[in-house]
Every structure is written in structure tokens, then in C-alpha cells.
Amino acid sequence: MSEHAFSDAERAAVYRAIGERRDMRHFAGGTVAPEVLGRLLGAAHQAPSVGLMQPWRFVRITQGELRGRIKALVEQERLRTAEALGERTDAFMKLKVEGINDCAELWVAALMDNREPHIFGRRTLPEMDLASLACAIQNLWLAARAEGLGMGWVSLFEPQALAELLGMPAGAKPVAVLCLGPVTEFYPAPMLVMENWAEERPLGDMLFENQWGERQ
Incomplete structure (x- = not known):
């Protein structure tokens, strides 16, 4: 074992947070203490980013009327998505896809504007700014789970409308509506699995060696 490894208990806690993280849709209201919120945002800000560009921007939604307008945008896209699903429309409409009205905190995670000059690591893969933001969101998610708080990533919205x-200035782009706060309980498995919407695939299906499609 590496001399730089965490202790057994510390490693177990890291893997537990990863394994028990859930995309939550059911919240119990309440509040998030300022010091806890500060730790969560600090964890997000420590995410890796290509070229250290730190493209993430987080907008806290504290106005009830604005929260309602965001929910309306999500509902519009929920209906459009349902129409696009064809024979799965009815099943989709039964799913709970967001907890905007019930969560303690509502945040929007976005990409910054003026990203074009940042070419370090992005000249051939410009989408690495999005990957960096995703890392920040994942940090926030795992830290929230460690704090006993649920978080849900809502992507059902038209980006320009939001x-x-x-x-937001030209060039900035919202990527996620994040519902955050206390929950009554965490799902024992991903909600879409529990609702028979999808099945998780084993890791082995995603692993190749040397050439695409070749397995060990």
C-alpha cells in the first residue's frame, strides 16, 4: 500500500460517500447552515479544472418568485421531453424529476463567459470546460452526502431561457439546476432503477483493453 494512502477508516468514508451518493428528488424542506454551505462550496471550488481556468459559476436562488419561474421552465421541458419519448411518455410523466419547491437551497451551476481565450487543454477538446464544471458539481454532491444532505441535478430546461x-452575459451557459438540502432518507439505489426506468450496467461492459471493443 502506498505510504500516502489514507487510513482504513478514512478510505472507507470516501468510498461510502461515492457509493451512497444519490440524485435526489425528494426533500424535507429545512435549511442548510451557512458554515455547512461554505464547506460545500469550498469543496466544489477545489475541483480539478483544465488549465486551472475554473470555469464554474454558481448562482444562489433566494427569491421565491424566481424559484417558481425556474420550476416553470423545467416543467415546460418536462412536457417536451415526454412528447419526444413516444411510447414511454406515460411512464416518464409518472417520474418525479425535480425537487425545486421542496429543497432548502436552489443553485444554478453555469459555465463562465469569455471562455474562448482559454486554450490550455482545450485547443482540441474545447468541451473540457464542461468536464471541469462537472467535476465541481460532483465534489459538491459528495461533500453534501458526507454532510448528510441530499442533492439533485436537474437538466430539464432550455439553457438560453434560463x-x-x-x-447571464453572452457566452455564459447554465448547465445544472441543483436542489440541495435535508432529506428524510436516501434512496437505497438510484431512483430510476427503483422506478424500473433503467437498469445499471456492470463496470465490465465499459472496459476495453488496447482497442475499442476488445476485452481482457
């Missing part, structure tokens, strides 16, 4: 609603 950007305009939040007064």
Missing part, C-alpha cells in the same frame, strides 16, 4: 432569466 440564462436570460438569470441575466
